[in-house]
Amino acid sequence: MDDAATAPDPHVTPITPTAPVAAVTHGGRAKCLQRLVRLEMPLPRTVALSFDTVHGIAAGRMPDIAALVAGFHAGALLCVRPSSGDPDWGGPGAILNIGMNEARCRALAPRLGEAAARALYLRFVESYAVHVARLDPDSFEGRDATHPDALAAALAAYEDEAEEPFPQDPVVQLSEVLRSMARAWEGTTARLLRQARGAPADAGLGLVVQEMALGLGPGECGSGVLQLVDPETGLPQITGRYLSQSQGREALEHGLASLYLGRDPRGPSLEELAPQAFEDLKRHAARMRERLREEMQIEFTIEDGGVHILDGIRVPRSARAGLRIAVRLAEDGVISRAEAVMRIEPRAVSELLHRQVAPGAPRAVIGRGVAASPGAASGRIVFTAADAQASAARDEPCILVRRETTPEDIRGMHAAAAVLTERGGMTSHAAVIGRGLGLPCVVGASRIRFHFKRRQIVDTEGRVFREGDVITVDGTTGEILAGSPAMVEAALDDAFTTLMDWADAARDIDIRANADTPADAQTARNFAAQGIGLCRTEHMFFEADRLTPMREMIFADSPADRQEALALLLPMQRGDFVELFRIMEGMPVCIRLFDPPLHEFLPSDRAGLRDLAEALDMAVSDVTRRVEAMGEYNPMLGLRGVRLGITVPEIYDMQARAIFEATLEASRDGAPVVPEIMLPLVSARREVELVRARIDAVAAAVRTERGRDFTYRLGVMVETPRACLRAGDIAQHVHFLSFGTNDLTQMTYGLSRDDAGRFMQAYVAEGVFSEDPFHVLDHEGVGELVSIGAERARRAKPGITLSICGEHGGNPESIAFCRAAGMDYVSCSPFRVPVARLAAAQLAIRDAWQN
């Protein structure tokens, strides 16, 4: 024999325990099948074709198919399945029964029976005609397989449409199947589809050719799938189906006729029908779980009572099941705890924290916007905060629809099941508050038309949804749906807690929460935040009993009048802080002094102005004039933040006093409190010096009055580009710096955080921005400013505490950036804390594995 005849064909690799088969060259399925061979599973003979080989086939370079076929048992039927880098990328469907022809049909008739043999042949002709020869499916599908003329009619239809007889040669059949699958993978539509699912542009396809175990014939024959867990919950439970005299995944498609696997009160089971086969399957599945270190779904065939394993794939699973599966594998010692932590996608945790639209539920999409706060909720449309409150009073879930929300809508937001706004982006008011409350929210839904006067919204197809109609806001996907699809509930179970504990053990950067209210702080505690990184105090002034003294303070003509109004606000603020300190039990609480422009607290409509005039005993015209005089063309860049603290210093004085008095009160009967006071929108060192001097004076006064000592830490929010550049100067006067990347992004790009939603989708679609920079920190631009700031601050003051408190603090990619920049903690919305804990743990584990 000459060498060429004996040398193995490099294109075609029989799967043996030692064959050179790898996931990167042959795809995941081929590699998995090799593992099953190594485990000595009863697998029919299988051959793998590499990515290169399949690419060659698409280009017309066919390997020696006659030799390939000759490697199987004479007369065997074959099947071909795809083997790509990731099953989620899709790919051509499997083709079964290759090799079926007149001769095979006659040969199988004595064993299977005439009718079954003809039905098998018919099934192959139909699938070959539609999926390989790509003939019109209408000519081949829906034929009655039991009709005696069905096969002849299908063969005639084939000959008629293809203008040649149905191929009888198994070598021709297999060649055509391989060619068709290879070409389907290389088609533009298939490529775009898989790229949308995360596949690289040059992702390859491998193919596996396997001898068929028929699942048909005398004795107990059939096929099915089995797994050891419930795919929805991840709890141990044998699930799957079996169907006698069937092939492939038919058992799953014929729900009623199929058997349960284990004994089941709902109907007959494989365990009763073929107990030995059932035991064998369970044993194989348990061994796969242990040796492949994963919950596997097995596709099997039974032939005359004997089990054949055809394939094993990772059990498809819900987010909740994924988490429980990982935890159970680690608890059983199959994988390490670190590996369990690494197996969970941080975003999947976010899914667990909120109700979601059920994965298979029909979605009647009426519009899209920015997915600003995850979770889904259905309810009746309302257009005002007052209507939302009225709806809540009737116990009727509602969706608050607004052009954009303002601080005045907060009570309505509390009352609503979800919020939808026409305008806004990832860091606009509705988005920030929504995430804080764990309230599903879609903002910037600019393709829907909002008619606030007519109280209706209209989708692009002209469908009208009126006040009172039920819609669903899916804040996870950014979609608005008509009606109320089925939902799955949040799932914070013991597996979640266990995994998060393991994550915390690995984590090396602290996670705090942005929390403004006792409810937020409690959520933060429940999610194991290590303190509050940002308490936006202005959110405390919108309660009805505070708004009036707040407005009196704003309207005060003299310092004495102002002091009077502030004296009313002081005990309220003090009470807020005492409550926060008590909930956080000695953990750090970082309180940001008043930030927004004052006129945000004033009414803008006629009725509001009249109410205010009454409350202040002034003429409406005077009130209107004063409100107008306070208006600014660009309030975000106007008299706000520390600028207000310097020009109207009594406000910060009052807040500092409230903080210090609360510190003493909370420390009396609880853990000692060291409050952190943070100044917003700083851009110059002198601002810090001026405010610090006043706060120190207030601290000294409180110490003297109360005869007790306390300490506090002063910090600056670095959220203007100048503050980043001058961080060295600023650092010398403070204990900590916290990067406010919402404003910093806005100012670095010159891009309004409230208006960005209008064109963000177009900008991302065009590739101008790879991501919404309000969502994922822009490493190149904003990130460079942050790095410069961190580096200059540390050089000027080694040991200074550095952190981030913009919304990016809850985004996994941004956390990676902050950790690499050496920050001490990130602070994010309370509901994002678990996501941040997991993402941060994964970074630390990855580093440990690499070193």
Ligand code: PEP
């Ligand atoms: C910021 O600007 O990043 C920030 C956290 O503050 P706010 O969102 O309140 O402006």
Ligand code: MG
């Ligand atoms: Mg800010």
